[in-house]
Amino acid sequence: MAPQPVVTGLSPKEGPPGTRITIRGEFLGTRPSDLIGLSICGCDCLLSAEWKSPNKIIAHTGPAKGKGDIIVTTISGGIGTSTIQFRAYHETIGPMKESAVWVEESSIQSLAWGRRNMAPVGYTQEDPLGLSIEGNDKKFPEDIRDIFPEGNGDLSQENFSPGWFLLENHHATSFEDLKAGLAYIKRKVESQKEGQLSFLKSNAGSVLDQLDTLMTIRSKIKEDNKLFGSDTLKDLENTIQSSISSSSEIFRDVLERREKADSTRAALTTLNRHKFLFCLPNSVDRCAEAGEYDIIVNDYSRARNLFGKVDIPIFCKVLEEVDIRILNIRRKLHQQLVQLPQSVEQQKKIIKTLINLEIQQADTKAADGFQAVDPAWDAIEARAKYLEATFKKACSQYSLKDANSEKSKYGGEIGELPNRVVFCEEICEIAASQLPDIWRLGQAYFAGELRGASDPKPGDFKKIILTGIEKMCVYLRSAIFYAFDHRSIRSMFPITWPTGGSTQALSQFLVYLPQCLRFIRIAYASLIQLDLPSEALDIIQKLIDEVRIFCLSSFFKRAIDKIKKLNESETWVFSVEDFPGVTVLPSVLEKIIVETLEEGQNVCMNPEIRENNLMDAHPDAQREVSQRLQDMLIAFCNVIELLAYQINEEDAHTPIVSQLIGFPNANQDGFSCRYSGLSWEQRMLCCLANCLYCDKSFFSYIGSVFVKFGYPTPKAAVDSGRTHANLLFSNLLETYVEHKGDPLVGxxxxxxxxxxxxxxxxxxxxxxxxxxxxxxxxxxxxxxxxxxxxxxxxxxxxxxxxxxxxxxxxxxxxxxxxxxxxxxxxxxxxxxxxxxxxxxxxxxxxxxxxxxxxxxxxxxxxxxxxxxxxxxxxxxxxxxxxxxxxxxxxx
Structure with missing residues (x-):
């Protein structure tokens, strides 16, 4: 097992969420698929991790806050350790800071003890100590946030900390200067307290005049009470009320008509002035039918800003009606969002509309009628379900066609592609067209472009991508490797593709294996451009390697079938000058093997984009090639054996070779029988020569041909073939010696x-x-x-x-x-x-x-x-x- 990962370097060492950091250390994984975990300040950041080398990883931080370790987890080394820490903080957004949200520019309380600052946007305040800040440019050597975790150095904040302020602005100021600053603050406070007394001193004349006036009014009221009594005001009030009642009786009708006219005039004025609000319900319906959702969002936002805090009943009623219309539009848009097929741009437009409408309607009564949703995540899940449904539909369609063609007398028209080949092409096209849409939608979601109120789900999104790719590979395996048992695959997914098939259908399909491999490679190349995680691409690469091995194996099996029929093409013509008696049979075998190796090299051996060397990366491929070569050589030896014992009934009689007992050898018809100009004994000698040639040089030469075409040295297969050829030579030699020697000795x-x-x-x-x-x-x-x-x-x-x-x-x-x-x-x-x-x-x-x-x-x-x-x-x-x-x- 490899050593545990160790993080020793980090750049930068602090930042807000989403900061791109470079992680350096040791034993950080041997390859991208070895990295299975990355935690920064307790947040899972594996989705954004980009493995560069065993000493370098690039990632983006998550929504963490405070200091924390960077923990790297690998398959080879396990959970690692960290010698440094990363500090995550959330930035405070002000009116001068670029932000994607609205910042309320409320007025800031200044240090004028109760007086409002006349310039609310001017946040730069003078030094309250009245000291010069020259010479304080050097930053405090330590992180002040660690010293005051709950404090703040901003004078306008509630958690203002004087110690933070002094360390940040006056850590280089002398103690004497600080005492002078304290005296300056005290003088300002005393001047605030003395302000009222000095005001009275400067306006003493006016104050005395007010007092004289009050005394005069008091004396006048006492004189009136003596002359007219203390109830004068009450009689006056009664008289006024009586006159009002009389005037109301006289002018009641006139006043009613006036009030009605005033109310009508006020209503018309209100309608005309607020025509936008009263026409908004119909405008919302009209724009919804036309699909102009941007206009709806703008108009609704404007109405909520203008009339959202108004208590006028008519306005509230109209807004309630508008809220109901907006709620219905949100439901309709959500249904439209999950209906596929549609383009990613259409879904993005609907998602942005839903997010804006949800934010505007968040504090209304109508918001309870539609539960808060995450439209972007719903769109991603809908696309994932649509991808799976499309896979199942294609599998059902083509498996039914294949089953019907198996039942019919003929598999299909001449020149027509097998259903399994067309199915592989269809599956690859579906994956190459739909998986990029899911990935682009997810990237926009995690980048914040489509994010709503809910938290993102990187783990679930990764599972969706991996599941989609795995299902594509499972469906392709069920079609390509259909001659084998797939119970394990069927237990994972409900695949209804029939297994097995006739020998003719299998042979017909194996011809199109390179075409199926080409389909998978094209889909793989399109997915590589998406910058998917290595774990996802490795799934397809594993399938490609399996198909490459299977395709290579099919080439060799086809060659073995040809070799088994070489006895039909034997002409008994000698072709090797240095080895008399050897026929053209070995040269025909060499031609078949060279054609097979060239086809395998062009289709399977040459790696394409992000593919490994098949023989170096897969021991199974080496074993398969070695086994197939061994089968070829054994099949060739079997052909030689078949030719050696290919005799007529007359050839089976034991010849009499004695000239003295009256039966000359020339009279034996069985041995005068000719096959392509050669007797059976001569053909047996040719077969012996072929066996000896294979054992001595030809099979070793075939091994060098494999090496020439980039295959590993098939020493075991060549040795096995030579052993088989040597054994066959011994058997044929024993037969020939027995055939020739026994009659002679007898x-x-x-x-x-x-x-x-x-x-x-x-x-x-x-x-x-x-x-x-x-x-x-x-x-x-x-x-x-x-x-x-x-x-x-x-x-x-x-x-x-x-x-x-x-x-x-x-x-x-x-x-x-x-x-x-x-x-x-x-x-x-x-x-x-x-x-x-x-x-x-x-x-x-x-x-x-x-x-x-x-x-x-x-x-x-x-x-x-x-x-x-x-x-x-x-x-x-x-x-x-x-x-x-x-x-x-x-x-």
């Missing part, structure tokens, strides 16, 4: 005792016995047949035959009970001649049998031995042509 004894011959009554006449002459002639015939086809087989065939002849002679001699002198000389001449003539093709065993035979015959005198040597010399001169044959080994 004629020695009858030929030796023909005419009631006895070794104890023979008179030596200085000639070779007929049985020895016939044995030598028969061996010359075998030699001639082998030398004509393949001289390289002479030793392999003649050595066991000579050994058998020597063994038979030793047996026959040992069975003789008595030799006379002539018999001893005759036996020595016969056996020594055969021994000397066959010396080149006698192995140690044969030599021991000849020696054993001579030992059984017994020793001879010096005169007899000289006589034997002279006789052998004469006979050898007479049989010089036969003996000369056995002096050429053919190597």
């Amino acid at each position: 004629t020695i004894e009858p030929s030796m005792y023909i005419g009631h011959f006895q070794w104890n009554t023979v008179e030596f006449n200085g000639k070779l016995r007929p049985y020895a002459q016939e044995c030598c002639d028969n061996l010359v015939g075998v030699y001639s047949e082998i030398f004509t086809i393949s001289p390289l087989l002479l030793h392999a065939i003649l050595e066991p035959i000579v050994q058998t002849v020597a063994e038979e002679l030793a047996r026959l001699v040992s069975c003789v009970q008595d030799f006379n002198k002539g018999g001893v000389i005759q036996a020595n001449v016969d056996i020594r001649l055969l021994r000397d003539a066959l010396k080149l093709f006698s192995n140690d065993t044969a030599k021991s049998y000849f020696a054993e035979a001579l030992e059984v015959i017994g020793t001879v005198s010096a005169d007899d031995n000289r006589k034997i040597e002279d006789t052998l010399k004469v006979i050898k001169e007479q049989m010089s042509l036969q003996i000369l044959c056995f002096s050429i080994d053919g190597l």
Whole structure:
């Protein structure tokens, strides 16, 4: 297991949510798929993580706040550690700061103790201590937020902290200057308190005049009470009320008509002045029918800003009616949002409209009638469901067609693509067109362009993308690998595609495997452009590698089928000059293998975009190639074996090779049978030559051809093929030796005792016995047949035959009970001649049998031995042509 990841560097070390940071460290993963977790200040940031190298990762921070560790998790090393921390903070937005939301520009309380600042947008305040800030440009060395986590250095904030303010603005000010600043603040406060007393001092005359006036009014009221009593005001009030009642009785009708006219005039004025509000319900309906939702959003926002806080009943009633219309539009738009197919731009437009309308209607009574939704996320889920439904529909459609074509007599019209091939193309087109739409919609959602009130769901979105890609791969596997059992796939997804199929349908489909692979690669290339996470792309890459291996395997299987039929194309024409007897069969095999390797290299071996070398990255591919080559070589050996034993019924009879017992070899019709100009024995010799050629050089050459085309060295397959060829050579050799040797050896004894011959009554006449002459002639015939086809087989065939002849002679001699002198000389001449003539093709065993035979015959005198040597010399001169044959080994 690899060491745990360690984070040692970070740039930058602080920032608001969404900050792009570069993470450096050690053992951060061996490849993109090895990275399975990234936490920054407790927030999961894996979706935005971009793996660069084992020492570098780039990511975007989440909605965290405060300091926290950066934890990296990998498959190889597990959960890591961090030696540094990242500080996340939320920026305060003011009127001078760019923002996507409205900032209320309320007036700020200044330090004038209750007086309002006349310039509310001027947030720059003078130093309350009255000190110069020159020389304080250097920043405080430590992070003040860590010292005062709940404080603030802004004078206008409620959580204002004097210590923060002093460290931020006066950390370099001397203590004496700070005391002077404190004295300055005290003077300002005292001047505020003395302001009222100084005002009275400067206006003392006016104050005295007011007091005199009040005293005069009081004296006048007392005099009036004495003259008219204390109820004067009450009588006056009664009189006024009586006059009002009388005037009302007189002018009641006039006043009613006036009030009605005033109210009508006021209503008309209100209608005319607020025509926009009263026409808004009809305007909303009209724009909704025309699809002009931008106008609806603008008009509704304007109405809420103008009349949202008004308590006038008529305005409230109209706004309630408008809220109901807006609520119905929101429901209609939400239904329209999840109805597919439609373009991503259309969905974005609807999402933005829904978000704006929801925000405007958030504080109204009508908002309770429609629960808060996340339209962007609903659109993403709708597209994911539509993708799955489209996959199922295509699978159902083409599987039904395929089932119907299987039931019919004919699989389809000539030249028509199989249904499975068309289905693969359809699935790849669906994925290449719909998955990018889901990804682009999700990117806009997480970037904040389409975000509503709900929090984003990066984990769920990642699951949607991975599930969509996995389902595409499962459907493609069910169609491409349909000849195998897919119970595991069916347990994951409800796939109704039938498995199996006829052999003809399978063969027809395998021809189009490269085309299916091309469809998958085109879809893969379109998804690579989306900058998907490596985990998602690895799913498709795994499928591509599986199809590449399967396609390569199908090429080799097709080649094996061709090799199995090579016996039909054997012409028995010799084609290898350096290896006599080898036919054109190996060259035909080489041609088939080269064509297969070229096709496999062009379709499967050459990697395309973001693909690995098939043989280096997948041991299964190496094993598959090695196994298929082994099957090819074994199939070729089986073809040779089939050709070797391809004989007629007449060929099965054992031939009689003796010329002395009246059945010459030329009369055997079975062995005069010709096949393409060659007898069965000659064809057997060609097969032996082919086996020997394969074992010695051809199969090793085939291994070098594989290496030439970029395949790994198939040493195991070549060794297995050579072993099989060697075993076949041994079996064929045993058959041929048995076929040639048994009849030859079987004629020695009858030929030796023909005419009631006895070794104890023979008179030596200085000639070779007929049985020895016939044995030598028969061996010359075998030699001639082998030398004509393949001289390289002479030793392999003649050595066991000579050994058998020597063994038979030793047996026959040992069975003789008595030799006379002539018999001893005759036996020595016969056996020594055969021994000397066959010396080149006698192995140690044969030599021991000849020696054993001579030992059984017994020793001879010096005169007899000289006589034997002279006789052998004469006979050898007479049989010089036969003996000369056995002096050429053919190597």
